[in-house]
Ligand code: HEC
């Protein structure tokens with residue numbers, strides 16, 4: 001197609017899209033005269049319950065900027081379509097949710113719709129929160145209303161056309177979004193269902209751990225088998241991160257026991273490693289604050305996810321492996337050991353334990369090597385004697401690719417080749 005023809009085709013496609021949107025508007029909402037749920041709890045008990053549920057939903061990580069007022073919003077989210085800012089969810093009547101009814105609040109979480117009928121962007125993970133029960137939404141609302149109101153406008157979103165048209169989200173939702181409360185599986189235990197609810201609804205683990213299509217919707221048939229999104233690396237810049245496969249596959253959560261999962265979510269550490277990167281906030285602000293029963297339930301559910309296996313990886317050439325071994329022994333082996341076994345005081349093992357090392361998408365592993373792993377700020381005694389350094393200035397793309405390939409295909413690992421182009425993409 002020539003350029004003008006292509007432009008006309010795009011305009012026509014957009015007009016059709018807008019037509020469809022107009023047909024689909026207004027957004028689906030619920031309304032009623034009474035409360036959204038009844039409760040026997042006193043106001044204090046309801047607020048305490050809501051606070052716990054807000055921890056499970058990790059609202060604070062996205063709605064509070066570093067050093068800013070709790071839940072006052074303004075945090076930027078880099079998406080392939082532009083930058084979206086989180087909003088003020090304190091009870092200020094002008095800039096927050098102080099003037100909202102319980103039904104308004106329910107509609108934002110269940111349907112991704114604002115009180116004025118505008119659609120919200122799924123950077124706010126209402127695709128998961130839609131499953132939260134009315135009782136729990138009421139408790140979270142009571143908690144948010146108990147916070148000190150903060151008067152603060154969020155910055156304007158910086159989105160390209162047509163993504164800056166909120167009305168288009170009506171079309172997106174009609175195609176990809178199914179609103180509705182979590183439905184328990186009656187063939188499973190109460191604990192399993194509690195775990196499923198926490199992981200799928202409040203915990204929104206799939207927002208990062210599921211692959212998405214080109215329009216940013218989660219691919220349900222590959223749910224929890226690994227996703228990619230933009231986040232900060234150590235040093236502050238944004239780079240793609242891969243969130244590994246949490247199904248029971250041999251390169252995913254199949255590598256860990258239920259106890260390994262519990263330890264990790266509870267303390268950020270387990271036998272193999274300590275968290276780093278984007279999982280730090282998930283653990284420090286959310287899962288580490290949940291009860292032991294809830295963490296056990298989440299691990300129980302996660303370990304039950306059927307494996308989504310991939311085709312076996314092609315083995316790398318002897319030449320690349322040789323090159324990688326040299327780089328590894330020179331720069332990495334002192335801490336991770338030539339056997340990949342790691343050392344209890346120096347560094348984690350790299351053989352058969354880290355989901356990040358085995359992940360089909362190597363983005364996170366490359367981030368760790370280029371920018372070093374940023375460890376969580378949890379107040380525990382340091383686990384390692386010294387931090388791993390950044391290799392972005394020490395090693396070139398080919399050396400990083402060779403070392404990563406060597407690690408991913410030694411000592412029982414079989415996670416495929418990393419190319420210099422994949423390293424260049426992370427720079
Ligand atoms: C992954 C980040 C993220 C998490 C976690 C998150 N939010 Fe948000 N939230 C956002 C973003 C971004 C927006 C703005 C969306 C938009 O402008 O369309 C938003 C918007 C909202 C809105 C709409 C406000 C308005 O003025 O229209 C409400 C209400 C809200 N969030 C409540 C919550 C609650 C309650 C939780 C925890 C259960 C939560 N959010 C967790 C990112 C997040």
Ligand code: HEC
Nearest residue numbers: 203205208241242243244276277278279282354355356364
């Ligand atoms: C904001 C995105 C995001 C959310 C939400 C998220 N994860 Fe992750 N997760 C990641 C990324 C990125 C990695 C790999 C890098 C790292 O560890 O930070 C990861 C790694 C992991 C690992 C493997 C750790 C390792 O080093 O091998 C586990 C297990 C895990 N996540 C579980 C969960 C669970 C359970 C939830 C829901 C409660 C969750 N994640 C929510 C982004 C996320």
Ligand code: HEC
Nearest residue numbers: 273274275276331332335346347348354356373384387388
């Ligand atoms: C000074 C000791 C030291 C050196 C040298 C070192 N590392 Fe590390 N490495 C660590 C520590 C400490 C961590 C943090 C692990 C954690 O999060 O618990 C780590 C984490 C990692 C991880 C993440 C593993 C996981 O748990 O998911 C990878 C991959 C890695 N290093 C690769 C390398 C490579 C490749 C080199 C050489 C280019 C290297 N390291 C050099 C100490 C070291």
